[in-house]
Amino acid sequence: xxxxxxxxxxxxxxxxxxxxxxxxxxxxxxxxxxxxxxxxxxxxxxxxxxxxxxxxxxxxxxxxxxxxxxxxxxxxxxxxxxxxxxxxxxxxxxxxxxxxxxxxxxxxxx
Numbered sequence: 001x002x003x004x005x006x007x008x009x010x011x012x013x014x015x016x017x018x019x020x021x022x023x024x025x026x027x028x029x030x031x032x033x034x035x036x037x038x039x040x041x042x043x044x045x046x047x048x049x050x051x052x053x054x055x056x057x058x059x060x061x062x063x064x065x066x067x068x069x070x071x072x073x074x075x076x077x078x079x080x081x082x083x084x085x086x087x088x089x090x091x092x093x094x095x096x097x098x099x100x101x102x103x104x105x106x107x108x109x110x
Contacts, residue, residue, distance in 0.1 A: 021063060022088050027074045031067055033059045033084070036092040047085070056081050059088075 014037055021032040039059060046055040060068040089095070 022091055024084060024087070026071065026076065026080065029070060029074060031060055031071055032063050033088050034062045036088075036094060038062060052085050053078065053081050056084050 021034050023030055023032045025031070033056075040062065043055045043058055046052075046058065057068040057072070060071055
């Protein structure tokens with residue numbers, strides 16, 4: 001049968017090599033998004049569909065389940081959400097559309 005690839009061990013090693021989460025502050029509170037290799041698979045589909053808001057809220061809940069609820073309670077706009085995903089993408093060297101082409105940009109209602 002051969003050697004079994006231990007995905008759990010490989011993921012733990014990857015996690016150690018990645019670095020820190022993306023931490024940002026908003027209205028006096030700190031929030032964090034995990035490194036992209038820790039993003040749930042469904043986040044890719046959310047971003048591809050242009051559902052940036054749901055993607056950010058899902059990512060906020062990865063490291064702290066209450067974080068997304070607390071962020072929403074602080075009253076962000078779509079502009080805030082777009083800035084978060086753009087900066088997370090920049091830090092991860094990912095290629096995402098600019099905020100002007102994301103749904104909910106400045107020309108769209110919040």
